[in-house]
Every structure is written in C-alpha cells, then in structure tokens.
Amino acid sequence: MNIIITILLVITGSIGLLLIIALFLKKEHYVKREIIIHAPRQQVFDFLKLLKNQDKFNKWAKADPNRNWEYEGTDGTAGFIISWSGNKKAGKGEKEIIKITEGKRIETQIRFIKPMEAVADVIMETEAVSEYQTKVALINSGTLKYPMNLFIQLLEKNFPKDMDESLAALKELLEKDEQQNKHT
Structure with a gap:
C-alpha cells in the first residue's frame, strides 16, 4: 500500500512540477529555414501559392497519404481553405491563405x-x-497556451529538421521541372 501511495505522490509531484515550470516558459515559437532553388522566382512563387501543390513536398502533408481532403474557395487566393482529416499522425485541421503579396510572400494559418x-x-x-535562382524562406510561428x-x-x-526536409523536396521537385522545361 505504501508503494502505491509513493508512486501516486511521485506522479502527482512530477505533474505539479511540470505545470509550475510551464508558468515560466515562453509561449511563442518561431522557426525559419531557407534554401536556394535553381529556378526563376516567379516560377517558384506560382507553384508555392497553390496550397494543393504543397502536399507534393511538405513532410507533414505526406504524413497520411490516405487522408481526406476538402477545399473551399479558389486555390492561390486569399481565403482559400484546405481541410484534412487523417490518421493519428496527420490528425485533423485546416490551412487558410490569409494574404498573398504577389511574387514575394504567401501568408497562411494552420488550425489544428x-x-x-x-x-x-x-x-x-x-x-x-x-x-535563375530563388531563395525560399519557410517560417513557422505561433503561440501555445499554458500548459501546452x-x-x-x-x-x-x-x-x-522537418522544414529542411520539406524544402529539400521542394528544391528537388522544382529543379527537376526546371530541367525538363529547359530541354523542351
């Protein structure tokens, strides 16, 4: 009986300690990764602004190849929403294009x-x-509420690591397309 009580006290104490630590940790995250792609900027941008293209290179979009996709609006424009529902790895959520600065920037919001x-x-x-070279920056930022x-x-x-993997897949995909365009 004493062992069970001790185990419960240790578990409760550990959880309590983690909750106290979380009070003092930052709530915002920010990660930025970059890559150089050997393709013209407009070609790269035109590919990236279509959310449907992102499942071709995005590591997280590939988490469940059998996930269900739903689309709302016109891809490549502000207000377009892509929703998914999949296995435990893919989860459920949606991604919306918030703003596009033509040729330069695509701002999206992911809601898990x-x-x-x-x-x-x-x-x-x-x-x-x-x-014939474009620098692509991928930025992920947000806030996680206490205690998350x-x-x-x-x-x-x-x-x-995951963002670098996605950018490397994007580079491979677009440079392959660029090579094919040069040979046609």
Whole structure:
C-alpha cells in the first residue's frame, strides 16, 4: 500500500512540477529555414501559392497519404481553405491563405483540431538571388497556451529538421521541372 501511495505522490509531484515550470516558459515559437532553388522566382512563387501543390513536398502533408481532403474557395487566393482529416499522425485541421503579396510572400494559418488544438502561422517568402535562382524562406510561428507551451522547446528542436526536409523536396521537385522545361 505504501508503494502505491509513493508512486501516486511521485506522479502527482512530477505533474505539479511540470505545470509550475510551464508558468515560466515562453509561449511563442518561431522557426525559419531557407534554401536556394535553381529556378526563376516567379516560377517558384506560382507553384508555392497553390496550397494543393504543397502536399507534393511538405513532410507533414505526406504524413497520411490516405487522408481526406476538402477545399473551399479558389486555390492561390486569399481565403482559400484546405481541410484534412487523417490518421493519428496527420490528425485533423485546416490551412487558410490569409494574404498573398504577389511574387514575394504567401501568408497562411494552420488550425489544428486533432490530436490537439493549436494555431500556427506559416509564411513562405521568395526572393530572386539571380535570374535563375530563388531563395525560399519557410517560417513557422505561433503561440501555445499554458500548459501546452511545455512542448515549444521540442517543436523548435524538431521543426528545423522537418522544414529542411520539406524544402529539400521542394528544391528537388522544382529543379527537376526546371530541367525538363529547359530541354523542351
């Protein structure tokens, strides 16, 4: 009986300690990753502004190839919403184009419903490095309410790797398309 009480006290104390720690942790996260793509800026931008294209390179969109997709509005314009529902890894949520600055910036908001409720802003920026090179920046930022802010350090540790993987897939996809366009 004493062992059970001790175990319960340790669990309760650990949870209490984590909740106290969460009071003092930051609530905002911000991760920015960049890559150079050997393709003209407008070509890269025109591809990125279509949310339906993002499942071709985005690691998180590939989490469940059998997820259900729903679309509302005109892709590539402010107000377009792509919703999904999938397995435990994919969860349930929606992504909306909030604002487009033609040729430069696509601002979106992701609203997760499952496995936990959260909102994040995802921005993709394009900048011409040369006539045939484009720097793409992928920015993920948002706020996690208490006590979910305990996970911010984990997010900021894992997001760069996942974002780099998505950007590398984007680079491969667009550079392959650019090579095919040069040969036709």
